[in-house]
Amino acid sequence: MNRINYNNKTFKPLSNTENGETSGETIFNYIQNSNILTASYSGGKIKSGHIIGLVDENGRIDMRYHQVNDRDELMTGTCSSVPEILPDGKIRLHETWQWTSGDLSSGSSIIEEI
Numbered sequence: 001m002n003r004i005n006y007n008n009k010t011f012k013p014l015s016n017t018e019n020g021e022t023s024g025e026t027i028f029n030y031i032q033n034s035n036i037l038t039a040s041y042s043g044g045k046i047k048s049g050h051i052i053g054l055v056d057e058n059g060r061i062d063m064r065y066h067q068v069n070d071r072d073e074l075m076t077g078t079c080s081s082v083p084e085i086l087p088d089g090k091i092r093l094h095e096t097w098q099w100t101s102g103d104l105s106s107g108s109s110i111i112e113e114i
Contacts, residue, residue: 004059004083004091007032011093012114017107020097021045021069028111037061045070051079059083061093076101086112 011028025044030037032055039051046067053063061081068074079097086092090113098106 003057004055004085005032006030006037006055006061006091009091010114011091011111014092014110014112016109019099019103019105020107020109021067021075022109022111027114037063041067047072053079053081059091065097074101075099081111090114 007030009030011030013022013024013026016022023044026041026046027043028039028041030039035055037051037053037055041049046069049065049067051063051065053061055061060083063079063081065079066074066076077097077099079095081093081095084092084094092110092112095109095111097109098104
């Protein structure tokens, strides 16, 4: 299997649990250098957000995120993303996340390369 490289890929959420803040209006711009992944994102309820993470040999991402929402709250969390390669070659990420701020709740989301 070829290693997945997320460099210069753009993603958009398909779904999110109710306690999440991203939506179909949120756009993620990924940059990957070696096994280090960074991203910036905004849109919908998110004014500005950033990700830093590590990509393993199977393309799984262990990441931390922080964002400022439309209520001017600084929110932080952790996320584990598992890739799925779609028939058209695009990447879909199945994510399990947990807030490390606010109510500390957890959830799941799916984002897809656009």
